[in-house]
Amino acid sequence: MTEVPRRLVFVHGIGGIRDAEAEAASWSAALTRNTDLTSIQVTFVDYSKEFHVDGAQGDPAIETELLQELVAELVAELEENASTSSERVLADARMQLTATADQGPGEVVRRLANVLTTVLAMPGLRSAGQWASGRSVLGHLAQVAIYLGRAGEVDARIRARVHDALTAGPAVVVAHSLGSVVAYEALHEHSGPIPLLVTLGSPLAMSAVVWHRLTPRPPRTPECVDRWQNFWDCDDIVVARPRLERRFLPNTNGVIPVSRQIDSVGLWTHTATKYLAQPLVAAQIADALR
Template identity: 45%
Template sequence: MATGKPQLLFVHGIGGLRDTATDHRRWLQALATGARDAGMADAISGLTQGWLADVTFANYSDLFNRRGAQGDTTWELGEDEVPFLTGLLDAMLEELAEQFPAASSPHEARVIADARFQLDAAVQGRQSQGVGDVGRRLVGVTTTVLRLPGVRQAAQWMNGWAVLAQLAQVGRYLDRRAKKAGLGAAVRARVLEGLDLARPLVVVSHSLGTVVAYEALHEYGGAVPVWITLGSPLALGAVVLDRLVPRPASCPANVASWLNFWDRDDVVVGQPHLANWIGPSKSGVKAVTERVDSRGLWTHTATKYLEHGDVARPVIETLRP
């Protein structure tokens, strides 16, 4: 049984180059806001001062951003990336169409139908088009998706090209070919670096970070009392699910509780199928999914999720002695 001061591990998702200290502070501040929302304000000082847990922000963003510039401008769409991106966008649009049916959400449905038309045209013309032409069509899809309420005017992703480039990070991480698999291994090594197997570990992961955490926790030998997933693409169809290792997908054996949170306006998540598509661990633990409704225009950020009391409460309860 793991004993001693708990460890709290933050695992970020897609995006540009990050500053470890800045994001460490922002995630803790958001979690403190969530603690207040949960009526647990007495735990804030212990959390932010490091008394409750040793907190680590696992920053692997430099492994994806070659020049180190925010929104890495050196990325170019490769021929081998097209199938993954078209599949991922297809899954996202399918889930969004379920969330916004024409009867109740006519504007959103029109936007999604427009994006679907553009994606179908890109797929159908792929054989006769160059990679550049396909890329421009896919940028058109992501640009159209940015018109959805809750996504437009987002400060984090300013244009469709940036969206496509950052979504491509998911495919790059999941690429298992011999010359490509080293990236995923390096990311997982960065996440697990410096952890103490003898002490309990609480993991909060977001976006691509939930995919990374899924595989890293299957490799990790220590006890994980609770694993929190936020805005997870793990259930975005076979395009992600069928690429996970190990397969068939199941909850890591060392996880005692898995809590998954999703927001209806989070474009990366889609419907909460995760609990149905990923099997339980040998001890019967599987994801328990709960919806949260974030305030503001852009919901696919870790800090938006962490500000919810429902998200912060299980983290604080687990860390408290």
């Protein structure tokens, strides 16, 4: 039987430079708001500065191409489940995407930012308040392109930070956004037991950009994971394909992701703290830690 952990390892997602101590405190506070958890050892994996060191930026043309694919897929997958009120907005975004085909890198980036600004006008996203403009969304999505572009071994350095956090023994791993991609790949390289993996607002199943570039292949649950719970918010723009169990094979113990929808109230639906404050999310983590 796997040892019951009293440790939480948090892995953050897209965004700016982090203050690990402050983030660990705010994530923990959001989690414990709806639980009776006490005396939990928390490790916050901060890899945010890796995107700003020499060698992190690879070939601009390759990263621009990845960004084009990422934005195009995001729009396409939003169109699959679009409401009637969103169809016109997404048709406008699709038309703008077509115009990026023969542009130089600088113009492509500008147009992609405009596409995302259009997408943010969708009824559900218009009130979400996560980003002020398409350019701010694009700046954060660029981190996904950098990680998956794997220039200068930035992806390996980021995963090494997860490995360092797991050396102390069994832990519940909670990974948000791009952090779910990082944690997924790191756990495939990890041999110790992980009683529970929780992914929040995950882009893992995005076909063209993320899912097809994951290692190892074919994508499957890491062998060390005993349970995998995946949560998404219906107004989270980063989560176009939320049901990971449709795209990931089980590990040899038959473990597959179990995806559940939550509905956050108010602004900033993509933040980790918004997810962690949800009673359903907190209950799953608390049960694994008791």
